[in-house]
Amino acid sequence: MRQVQWFGFVLVFALGIVAFGVYKMSSGPQGVRAESGAPAQIDLTASEHEQLRDAYEAKLANPDYADYKTNSNGRGFQDFAEETRIKEIRTKIAAGVKAPAGTKLFHIPVVDATPVLDGGFGEGEWDKAARFSIGVNGADTTLYMMATRENLYLACDVPSDTTKDGFDQLRFYYHLNISPLIVNERIHVGKSSEKLGGIRQTEVRWTGDAPAGDNERWKKYAISDWSIYERAFGASSVKQGHRRFEAVLNLAEAGLPVGAPFPARVQVESDPIRDSKGKFKRRTYVGEMGDQTAPIWFVIGQ
Secondary structure, eight states: OOOHHHHHHHHHHHHHHHHHHOOOOOOTTTOOOOOOOOOOOOOOOOHHHHHHHHHHHHHHOHHHHHHOOOOOOOOOOOOOHHHHHHHHHHHHHHOOOOOTOOOEEEEBBOOOOOOOOOSSSOOTTTTTTTEEBBBBBTTEEEEEEEEOEEEEEEEEEEEOOOOOSSSOOOEEESSSTSTTEEEEEEEEEEOOOOOOOOEEEEEEOOOOOOOOSSSGGGGGGGEEEOOOSSSSSEEEEESSSEEEEEEEEEEEHHHHOOOEEEEEEEEEEEEEOOOOSOOOEEEEEEEEOOOOSSEEEEOOOO
């Protein structure tokens, strides 16, 4: 596999620190308006980054993985030993990430009771959660976050979305730029109740044989690994007149240690804008929080 171009990453990373936009939001009635910070400060000399590269090289050298990417379209849980190793190293990296000096950390409370994940927002289920007002484009959207020692729980209330059809999705991104090889990991919560396989977007590239056909197009691009989680679950409904999302991530599986700051971002998408003939014109966002180079910094507990 192509060696990681450390100098190029350092240059891009440094430019990101200099050029990131300050994503400030004023207080709102539904919850805190979070202020974003700078990208993660990482130690590029740490051995874990080399270990992660080696683990990905081993994964790409596994013919079963190449067959999985080519013939399964990246679906079905990745039970490769190399993926287990990648998760172990990624978690070590995440545990050592430092928030930039002066960055405000938003604390996610650790609670005892856990919600029923059905998109219904049962009475009192989210009362102890941290609340963040993330609405954009006139929407009054609220994000809820809380955790146990095992899981991170997310919910989103979207009063402006009252339709059962159309495109609705909550996207939660984390591990933003914590290594030269990792762009982010994320979950997408749609309109149904289902397991969330998760996605890891990387800077890893295939360097073997050229693609033999359309089903090997993945070899042309940086690797996006789908279906890396077994224990993530999401649900959504309009049971109470408007769209609500709920989700859970296992902390060990997602590599989110209690007490370790982590950079994240959130997007909430609603029904798209269409023309008079029903043709798609543009996406509609009703909630946003942070971005790839100006993330929101969270910490579970403390």
